[in-house]
Amino acid sequence: MATTAAAKRKPTPPLVPFxxxxxxxxxxKDTPxxxxxxxQPTSTWTYLVVCPTTRKAxxxxxxxxxxxxxxxxxxxxxxx
Structure with missing residues (x-):
């Protein structure tokens, strides 16, 4: 199986990681x-959604x- 140059490249992290x-x-006031x-290791985004009223996340x-x-x-x- 041939490997393309794009597959070998490491992902570029965003300028702002948070x-x-x-x-x-x-x-x-209840809007989360x-x-x-x-x-960076998986080149994905993780989301933390927080309710300001209940403080549940x-x-x-x-x-x-x-x-x-x-x-x-x-x-x-x-x-x-």
């Missing part, structure tokens, strides 16, 4: 905050920590 998206000024983190992670060598996933990055 961002917080705040609700619009006229939004309800969204924090966005870039995970959810992590949205498209691939977790996927290891292509062992074909396994872990929650190491999310666990901190």
């Amino acid at each position: 961002r917080t998206h705040s609700p619009q000024p006229n939004a309800s 905050l969204t924090h966005v983190f870039f995970h 959810a992590v949205i992670d498209s691939v977790l920590d996927f290891d292509p060598v062992t074909n396994t996933v872990s929650t190491e990055t999310a666990d901190g």
Whole structure:
């Protein structure tokens, strides 16, 4: 199987690896905050959505920590 040059390239990380998206000024006080983190090893974004009223949160992670060598996933990055 031939490998293309694009497949060999490492992903370019974003200029800002972390961002917080705040609700619009006229939004309800219950409108969630969204924090966005870039995970360089998998070149994906992870989202932390937080309810400012209840202080409950959810992590949205498209691939977790996927290891292509062992074909396994872990929650190491999310666990901190």
